[in-house]
Amino acid sequence: EVQLVQSGTAVKEPGESLKISCKASGYSFSNFWVLWVRQVPGKGLEWMGIIYPGDSETRYSPSFQGHVTISADKSVNTAYLQWRSLKASDTATYYCARHAGIGVPADFWGQGTLVTVPS
Amino acid sequence: QTVVTQEPSLTVSPGGTVTLTCASTTGAVTGGHYPNWFQQKPGQAPRALIYSTSNKHSWTPARFSGSLLGGKAVLILSDVQPEDEADYYCLLCYGGDCVFGGGTKLTVL
Numbered sequence: 185e186v187q188l189v190q191s192g193t194a195v196k197e198p199g200e201s202l203k204i205s206c207k208a209s210g211y212s213f214s215n216f217w218v219l220w221v222r223q224v225p226g227k228g229l230e231w232m233g234i235i236y237p238g239d240s241e242t243r244y245s246p247s248f249q250g251h252v253t254i255s256a257d258k259s260v261n262t263a264y265l266q267w268r269s270l271k272a273s274d275t276a277t278y279y280c281a282r283h284a285g286i287g288v289p290a291d292f293w294g295q296g297t298l299v300t301v302p303s
Numbered sequence: 304q305t306v307v308t309q310e311p312s313l314t315v316s317p318g319g320t321v322t323l324t325c326a327s328t329t330g331a332v333t334g335g336h337y338p339n340w341f342q343q344k345p346g347q348a349p350r351a352l353i354y355s356t357s358n359k360h361s362w363t364p365a366r367f368s369g370s371l372l373g374g375k376a377v378l379i380l381s382d383v384q385p386e387d388e389a390d391y392y393c394l395l396c397y398g399g400d401c402v403f404g405g406g407t408k409l410t411v412l
Contacts, residue, residue, distance in 0.1 A: 221349075221403075228390075228392060228403060228404070228405050228406040229341070229343075229349065229392050229394075229403040229406070230403060231394070231400070231401045231402060231403055243399055243400070245400055246304075246400075279348055279349065281349075286337065287337040287339075287354055287355035287358075288339075288354045288355065289337070289339060289354075289394060289396060289401055290339070290341070290349075290351055290394070291351050291354070291360060292351075293348045293349055293350070293351070294348065295348055296348050
């Protein structure tokens with residue numbers, strides 16, 4: 185059974201750093217891209233970027249390039265999303281999903297991680 | 304910047320049929336955009352319904368179908384059930400980058 189289990193809720197102060205995780209199981213982690221998606225409270229879904237754990241090739245959406253870092257550790261089947269300096273505007277729920285290739289960009293999803301940065 | 308547009312809200316009666324559309328500011332949506340559709344209920348993660356225009360995942364109910372119509376991607380819900388009340392998002396891919404639509408809030412009333 186394919187599963188993506190994300191780390192728990194995070195509450196951070198502006199300027200702090202944060203790294204959230206997405207642990208995959210039930211499939212060959214190295215051979216599928218992983219997608220990260222942002223959802224601001226009450227708003228829609230936003231495509232952030234993808235990573236191929238096999239070689240760590242990463243592609244960012246222009247809106248998120250330079251603001252976050254996506255990484256992966258295939259030895260522990262885990263993808264990460266990282267901020268160096270959080271802002272209040274980063275408050276959102278972040279989802280990871282398995283990208284199963286061309287035409288199937290997100291078949292299985294994690295449960296989401298809520299990140300709160302008070303203003 | 305590419306924008307993908309959906310109806311903000313739609314209402315349908317139980318047992319009825321409703322069509323949700325997904326358009327692109329770059330022009331007609333084609334199979335090369337690999338349209339995907341997702342359902343999201345309050346407090347839950349999105350769930351994939353349709354991939355590559357019209358293909359269903361193994362868990363997708365038969366009453367959901369996808370296609371292209373009039374330059375847009377469409378999601379058709381037939382015999383709508385109360386549990387279909389949710390937000391629906393389309394996703395279009397432009398080369399290596401993909402863009403979600405703004406979502407349609409479907410009310411079953």
